Amino acid sequence: MKRVLTYGTFDTLHYGHIRLLQRARALGDYLIVALSTDEFNAIKGKKAYHSWEERKAHLEALRYVDLVIPENTWEQKRQDVTLYHVDIFTMGSDWEGKFDFLSDLCTVTYLSRTEGISSTMIRNTMDAS
Ligand code: C2G
Secondary structure, three states, rough: OOEEEEEEEOOOOOHHHHHHHHHHHOOEEEEEEEEHHHHHHHHOOOOOOOOHHHHHHHHOOOOOOOOEEEOOOOHHHHHHHHHHHOOOOEEEEEOOOOOHHOHHHHHHHHOOOOOOHHHHEEEEEHHHO
């Protein structure tokens, strides 16, 4: 079984996220998503509209996602790759190169980001309505 791992906030889940998760899952047989906690989002300088529990439920409703774990720190990735026996680490192309340091542990690959959609755009539209 080929196990895939990816990270993110996945707030106001949209088709850019879903396309990413669909392609990530297609890289293997089992997809783990490390979902940024509200506390870690504060460290990332992000404020999610939905709570971690809500964002977790949204991801678990997708057929592409097999397991959701918390992302609490920037530093946990190496431990996660080892702990979950990950074969492939993947992120959207806006992170191109940023996680190549994991390539001694697993395959690292980046998937093209979907242009024209973002959580910020959705929130701005919601605020304007
Ligand atoms: N994404 C995408 N297309 C979009 C928006 C996002 O492909 N239009 C991808 C991002 O590249 C990322 C994933 O969806 O791989 C999640 O995006 P975010 O929720 O914005 O996650 P981010 O804030 O980038 O957190 O440790 C890594 C961080 O937790 C990543």
